[in-house]
Amino acid sequence: MDMRPEPFEPPAPVPRVGIPSYLKIIRTVLRNPLELWGEPSYTLPWIETKFVTQRTLIVNDPGLIRHILVDNVANYEMSKVRRLILRPILRDGLLTAEGEVWKRSRKAMAPVFTPRHAKGFAGQMLRSSEQFVERYAGAQEAPFTTNVANDMTELTFDILAETLFSGEVAVEREGFVQSVEELLHRMGRVDPMDILLAPEWIPRPTRIGGRKVMNRFRSIVSETMALRRRKMAEDPKGTPQDFLTLLLEIEGSQGLSTAEIEDNILTFIGAGHETTARALAWTLYCVANTPAYREIMEAEIDTAMASGAEPVEWLGLMPHVLAAFEEAMRLYPPAPSINRAAIEEDAWTSPTGERVRIPKGIAVLIMPWTLHRHVLYWDKPRAFMPERFLPENREKLNRYQYLPFGAGPRVCIGATFALQEAVIALAVMMHRYRFDTTAETNPWPVQRLTTQPRGGLPMRVSAR
Template identity: 30%
Template sequence: MTGSAFIPPHPPRTAEAAPIWRGFFGERARNSVYGWSEKAFEIDHIRRQVFRFTVHIPLDPDAVQRVLQSNAANYAKPDIVKKLIAPMIGRGLLSSDGELWRKQRRIVAASFTPGAVETVAPIFGAAADVQAAHWVDGDTGDMAAEATATTMTIIADTLFSGDARLKTPEAMRNIAASLKAGGEVRVTAILGLPPLPWNKTMREGQRAQKALRRTLADVVRDRFPDGGDDFLGALIRDLIDQFGREEALPLAVDNAATFYLAGHETTANAVTWTLYTLSAQPDLQEQVAEEVRAALAEDDAATLADRVPLLRRVLDETLRLYPPVPRFDRQAIGEDELSGTRVEPGDIISIWPWVLHRHKALWDDPDMFDADRFLPEAKAEQHRFQYIPFGAGSRICVGMRFSIVEALTILAHWLAAWRFAPAPGHTVRPVGTVTLKPENGLPLVRHRRD
């Protein structure tokens, strides 16, 4: 086992599943990873009636594979999800299905090949160094905010030619407000109501979404139709070729919003949680620091991520315990069967990495941190669909390689130069909305290694 026994925090669990109505009030309504029962981490399928929806939660990797791969044609993005995210990302890659999804996937995939990621990898380290330049030895900083600012800069620089409008503090606040509201809007959607601004979080979130869409629309229009020599430029030109100018313009805005929002938030969360797990395990942190300093000494940014195997295992184990997106959903088009349970057309299939990654039938001591789970020989024993931090199947995250290399590079630069320790008096608490973040950020004490 790498490191000493360490059990990172998770919300308390009940003996039995709570009534459905409890999910619409209090902490369960605000935090999707709160209030799970112990039983959920032991059984292979959950079926519940949530008002007008029948919801299935498959917890057997074979069933998850059926939904995401072997019978994926029967499981589309749910109508309710499309309605929830349409105000922000419209008909972009994340929310589309069928031929529209396939055409957009082919267009954007070229920007995320291993070769394309290697080309922009030096930008990752440079952004990490710039962000750390203002840190003071012995100070305490919110590493969630630091990681978010860094990944936002990277997305703006690599995909949008460094457009200054996408790197402002206001843009970062708008993203946070949009995601926070996204976690609450599901309540009204499940009840069949429009996403009304019924509280402060919803009102602020809707204002933030509109502001982000206006900014991104301006960025796209300024580049339309010629584009430029970056991701956005290629996206615009390819969309025009595929769909024509009239349809290409809104699709370009939709995809710009998709990759700007999702492209940095999930990576920032991965970096944040990894810094937390290492800060709580100082001996392991020192091992990682030694490895990354040796790797950085070779001065080859393009291959750095492939030369830090211990850090990669730490990242993978952190993503197991704190998957950046704790849930995602599909909707059945036709009849099917999952783990012996009948699925009807229209049923919602809710995939929960948060539960799968901690399931007692799939992992030994599942709540304990152990990076050796991801040694090659241990990984070979795992079911491909028991560990899905980036999704799986044909709709696996197109930016997965980009995100992994980005996270490893940021972490390598920061851990080589700085030592991180928990902030006295601060309790780390995971909160799930659209993504999984530590509540009130992650304050850590930073000490310069030199």
């Protein structure tokens, strides 16, 4: 008889039952889009729906996902609703740019994020994590409670600022975290006008006040660029050869425009760290509710650190730590939706002979949120089971059933960076401290560009 306890099922909306009215759909999307999805989204390989005049193909089948994101990627562009939400924030940053602008930006930034180059950041990631964890030193005397959602935002900002900008970002960390929260609250949500595909010039009621925080971010970026330009002019040899310098060195007609550089810096400062921050917080929460697995992680971390291995080696030495982070990203994907639209009519045939027609102009929605919890592709899909991602089990997973970083040409450029950062950060924190839930720890996932815990994530920190 199997006497093992049932695995932990962290909180998440249950599949909706029945067909909601238009008004209820709008209310749900405004409150939390993750609560919208019904039983078919978690059980069928694809579904076609219609809202007002917009037809949408919801895709879960890994083969069809590959067709859209890889095999026939040229036929799919960012959907209009996604553009309406993201472009006011990021404009022509790497996440939102299309066509030649995207190609230029991707080509320009690719050298910084190659796996070889990303490994070179390991030492800086370790130093930033060790400096950050000193804030928990008081737990040596007495445990205390902290909001780890905010803490992880500060930690990943510290790492991003140090690795890509050599610490020369024109903003204080404390004010930055508050600005990120306000930006996502005001600008990172779906507005009823977006759902109705209203023109961009029509005001979005939910984003009233958003322009002020956007201007604040733009001023941070402008000042950061100005500071670095002065250093490049005054002390070329002493200028850090980092991401910021690389972008400014290709400024001009043959590279990226000033506006495109500003958009990309904003994308990385404002959004590039946010996805990793959310995943780290959810990992600490899930691990706290899985004490047996946490002990395995702690032993793995202690062994690797005692060996004297360099941080660049930790990713390979800590498979259980990496697996916990990847499982947290499965349950709480940092980017819960991938939105495309068919430029021309298309079709795909499944291995069993079923034919899917994809009409011109139809919105195509690939939802990591539902895909990662889909009954056709996962055993106990709502449960936190990191062993799915241990090396001996990974070969069982289809490449296109797990999309925390997307797939195809637009796969997240910082995927290797993020995985290395996460393992180093978790190892440094968990080597010295334990994070446990409290009576106030009742997170509920909400979609605000990223998958966030509503109301934060208070956890008790104690010394190991």
